[in-house]
Amino acid sequence: xxxxxxxxxxxxxxxxxxxxxxxxxxxxxxxxxxxxxxxxxxxxxxxxxxxxxxxxxxxxxxxxxxxxxxxxxxxxxxxxxxxxxxxxxxxxxxxxxxxxxxxxxxxxxxxxxxxxxxxxxxxxxxxxxxxxxxxxxxxxxxxxxxxxxxxxxxxxxxxxxxxxxxxxxxxxxxxxxxxxxxxxxxxxxxxxxxxxxxxxxxxxxxxxxxxxxxxxxxxxxxxxxxxxx
Amino acid sequence: xxxxxxxxxxxxxxxxxxxxxxxxxxxxxxxxxxxxxxxxxxxxxxxxxxxxxxxxxxxxxxxxxxxxxxxxxxxxxxxxxxxxxxxxxxxxxxxxxxxxxxxxxxxxxxxxxxxxxxxxxxxxxxxxxxxxxxxxxxxxxxxxxxxxxxxxxxxxxxxxxxxxxxxxxxxxxxxxxxxxxxxxxxxxxxxxxxxxxxxxxxxxxxxxxxxxxxxxxxxxxxxxxxxxxxxxxxxxx
Amino acid sequence: xxxxxxxxxxxxxxxxxxxxxxxxxxxxxxxxxxxxxxxxxxxxxxxxxxxxxxxxxxxxxxxxxxxxxxxxxxxxxxxxxxxxxxxxxxxxxxxxxxxxxxxxxxxxxxxxxxxxxxxxxxxxxxxxxxxxxxxxxxxxxxxxxxxxxxxxxxxxxxxxxxxxxxxxxxxxxxxxxxxxxxxxxxxxxxxxxxxxxxxxxxxxxxxxxxxxxxxxxxxxxxxxxxxxxxxxxxxxxxxxxxxxxxxxxxxxxx
Numbered sequence: 001x002x003x004x005x006x007x008x009x010x011x012x013x014x015x016x017x018x019x020x021x022x023x024x025x026x027x028x029x030x031x032x033x034x035x036x037x038x039x040x041x042x043x044x045x046x047x048x049x050x051x052x053x054x055x056x057x058x059x060x061x062x063x064x065x066x067x068x069x070x071x072x073x074x075x076x077x078x079x080x081x082x083x084x085x086x087x088x089x090x091x092x093x094x095x096x097x098x099x100x101x102x103x104x105x106x107x108x109x110x111x112x113x114x115x116x117x118x119x120x121x122x123x124x125x126x127x128x129x130x131x132x133x134x135x136x137x138x139x140x141x142x143x144x145x146x147x148x149x150x151x152x153x154x155x156x157x158x159x160x161x162x163x164x165x166x167x168x169x170x171x172x173x174x175x176x177x178x179x180x181x182x183x184x185x186x187x188x189x190x191x192x193x194x195x196x197x198x199x200x201x202x203x204x205x206x207x208x209x210x211x212x213x214x215x216x217x218x219x220x221x222x223x224x225x226x227x228x229x
Numbered sequence: 230x231x232x233x234x235x236x237x238x239x240x241x242x243x244x245x246x247x248x249x250x251x252x253x254x255x256x257x258x259x260x261x262x263x264x265x266x267x268x269x270x271x272x273x274x275x276x277x278x279x280x281x282x283x284x285x286x287x288x289x290x291x292x293x294x295x296x297x298x299x300x301x302x303x304x305x306x307x308x309x310x311x312x313x314x315x316x317x318x319x320x321x322x323x324x325x326x327x328x329x330x331x332x333x334x335x336x337x338x339x340x341x342x343x344x345x346x347x348x349x350x351x352x353x354x355x356x357x358x359x360x361x362x363x364x365x366x367x368x369x370x371x372x373x374x375x376x377x378x379x380x381x382x383x384x385x386x387x388x389x390x391x392x393x394x395x396x397x398x399x400x401x402x403x404x405x406x407x408x409x410x411x412x413x414x415x416x417x418x419x420x421x422x423x424x425x426x427x428x429x430x431x432x433x434x435x436x437x438x439x440x441x442x443x444x445x446x447x448x449x450x451x452x453x454x455x456x457x458x459x460x461x462x463x464x465x466x
Numbered sequence: 467x468x469x470x471x472x473x474x475x476x477x478x479x480x481x482x483x484x485x486x487x488x489x490x491x492x493x494x495x496x497x498x499x500x501x502x503x504x505x506x507x508x509x510x511x512x513x514x515x516x517x518x519x520x521x522x523x524x525x526x527x528x529x530x531x532x533x534x535x536x537x538x539x540x541x542x543x544x545x546x547x548x549x550x551x552x553x554x555x556x557x558x559x560x561x562x563x564x565x566x567x568x569x570x571x572x573x574x575x576x577x578x579x580x581x582x583x584x585x586x587x588x589x590x591x592x593x594x595x596x597x598x599x600x601x602x603x604x605x606x607x608x609x610x611x612x613x614x615x616x617x618x619x620x621x622x623x624x625x626x627x628x629x630x631x632x633x634x635x636x637x638x639x640x641x642x643x644x645x646x647x648x649x650x651x652x653x654x655x656x657x658x659x660x661x662x663x664x665x666x667x668x669x670x671x672x673x674x675x676x677x678x679x680x681x682x683x684x685x686x687x688x689x690x691x692x693x694x695x696x697x698x699x700x701x702x703x704x705x706x707x708x709x710x711x712x713x714x715x716x717x718x719x720x
Contacts, residue, residue: 014307076381076429077422078388084403085418092414132516133563137577137629138553147576151567173294177392184294197302205299209290216290 020199023190027200030186031207037103037182038169044108045168046161049115053123054145056116074113080174082106087178103175107168114164122157123149155226162219166212183207233413237406237420244401245424251318251387251397252428256380258323259330263376266327267334268360281331288328294389297321301393318390326383333375337368370443377436381429398424467492467527467633467665468513474521475508475689482508483689486522490682492632493663497676497697500686501712506669510635513667514557515548527554527632553581556631560638562622564610570597570621571606574628582629589628596624600654616647620654627658636668648672655679673716677701685709 056067074082083106090097097105126149134144176185187200269281288296300321305311312320341364349359391400402421407414468490475483482505490496498506511517512524515531524531533540534547543551565573574593578584584592597603600620602613610618619639626634636655640648652675659666659679670676676683677697685693685700685708693700693709704710 073422073426076385077425078385078399080388080391081399081402081418081421081425084399088403088407088414089418127561127563129559129561129563130565132514132557133559133565135516135552136514136555136557136559136563137625138549138581139577140549140580143580147580148565148567152565170292171294173292174389176294184292184298188298191302197298198306201295201299201303205291205295208292208295209287213286213290 014198015202016196016199019194019196020203023187023200024203026186026190027183027203027207030181030183031211033100033180034169034172034182035211037100037107037172037175037180038165040104041107041111041168041172042165044104045111045115045164048108048112050119052112052116053119056120057123071113071116074110079106079110079171080177082110083174083178099175099178099180102178103172103180107171111164111168115161118157118160118164119153121160122153125156126152156228158226159219159223159228162222163216166215166219169212169215170208233410234416234420237410237413237417240406241398241401241417241420241424244396244398247315247390247395247397248387248399248424248428250315251322251390251395252380252384252432254319255322255326255383255387258319259326259379259383260376262323262327263330263334266331267338270331270335271338285328285331288325293321293325293386294392296325297389297393314390314393314395317393318387318395322383322386325386326379329382330376330379333372333379334368337371338364340371341367366443367447370440370447373436373440373443377433377440380432380436384425384428384432467494468667469525470509470522471524472522473512473519473524475505475512475517476520481689483512483519486690488684488691488694490665490667492527492665495659495666495668495679495681497680497683498667498669498686499671499673499676499683499712504686505689506686507637510557510637510667510669513633513635514555515552526551553629554632555635556626556629556633557635557637558619558622558626558639560641562610562615562618562642564618564622564625566609566611569607569609570602570613573610573621573625577625578628592628593624596627597621599627599658600624614647615643616650619643619647619651623651623654623658631664633665633667636666636670638669638671640670640672652679671716673701673713685712687712 052067052071056064058064083102086097086106087099087102090102130148130152131144134148139148172180172182173184175182176188179185181189183204184201187197187204190200191197266281266284269277270285272278272281297318301312301314301317338360345363345367346359349363354362387397388399390397391403394400398421402417406417410417470486470488473483473486474481486505486509498509500506508517512519513526513531519532523533529551530540530543531548531551532543534543535541565576568576571590571593574596575584575586575589578589578592579586593606594603597606600623602617602620602624605613605617605621610621613621619642623639639655640651643651652672655668655675656679658664668676668680680697683693683695683697683700684691685704685706687708693704693706695705700709701713704713
């Protein structure tokens, strides 16, 4: 990276537009990584959360208590600790994962424990009469779920799931602790080469705002259309 | 019992003061900012509403880690104010969660039925009296369950202070213990989890008492959430 | 066709049905009347296996609903056994319980194809035929939420009939309808009663309908049958004071 002129200047301005433009490409590249992790992590959270919700409804002895305890522990301990846990403990069991993958897994599993509650609320909101009608028609269990209950429960949970995707996006920077080059880490690297942190960190903040604010507006519109659980 | 357990516990507990100060300070600041910004969102003057909205959306729209780094690394350059890491942490925790709390306060105040306002008008109460004596006591009952979630989110967020060198429970575990007691890694994480679980339970216990007191003051039975048994109800964000 | 013997049902400490015995012959139309909370609806829910009895046995068409034979011994019925017997029973609910995520056609073909294994064409032909019977042919591709309550209930009746059940359970099927829509649904039920030989059990507050539809009326009170007679007898000269009080209260309200 070329040495920016601002470092050489005796009295650098508080905000250097030239320098800001210089660091922008690196930050945008890191933003793509951040989005990738968010999308993969969200996919995992949505799938695993649904599995947890359906599993918990089946009330299988022992398994139910195990899943309950797991969900409570994950929701009551810091995500950062869980990231470290996966990053440090997995290799000890012969499972060497890239930092990127650790990020996807940690975020996905963490958020699955929240989305499972969203699904549960959505499933509970389907009237009892729907289960009874399915029984009266002798529909098999699997068909009752896939044709009757989930098609009614899922639209209602979309806004809440959308909010969790946005939350996850904003928590991706925690992964800088294990070396993932997401937006904040990229800003830190840019800054530590030039000793100017104002521009990189400010741009990093604005990038988050530029994506998550419109996204949350979209979720709010969706909420008005399909309601919430 | 593993030989190193007492030492592991001792080192982790060295981080407890930082974690507790961050959490308690953060929660205190969150409550103040939540009410200030939440009521401002409902203010009659447009300028006040807009300012509050900018604060709320600004902090909800950006990442907490960015906010932390900005206040710790950028603010000193801009205004020459270098904060001690722990205080910078408390400030960020409060500012961030206060933005979420503001929406809780706003929603709760708006959920008080119209008829209550009309009753106050009929009795000739001033807007300030109306808010303090009638609306807020009712709204607080609605706020407490979501505030419980918010406080537990804040507790979990204290871990990010380890990223700016605050020696909290997380930093003690990951930076001090694991390099020295590698073979006990799983145990270290288990004890860390227990510490955070206990703190979360403490917060929930305090909030339960608050919920009961608030509910009794407005002559209501505790809500379902107040009687439920889960440690953390659905996420606050 | 239906035999209840010594059936008991409790919710916690509250006894809903105690030592209940009664039989219904094939093709019979039986109306269950009585004050609310007397256990009428519970009987239908037990027959549909939406709830399990706490004691006694229930037989439908010679097969036991509550128990099954395993190794020569009677044991509580398992899910598989219950599923098999259930196919012969259909139910129409007070709140219709149509699937809002499917069209009218979807509601009608879902179970015949998935449960009875009919082909799409066969199930569709059945749906068309039944919708004609209930007078809603033009609504076949409508969504249930776009229909009036009376239309929804007709679709629900057609949906139950699409399974060709031996026994049809009607649970206060007109209670949720606006008064002007009640007559149409009752006429449809009379029509079905005349055209088919389905055994029908019907919980209702419509005494006029019970009078001309039922072969037998069972008066319930406190979880027991206190009077069992043809409608001509039960409505004209009830034996019990409780029955007289109940009928007077219902007729006054109407």
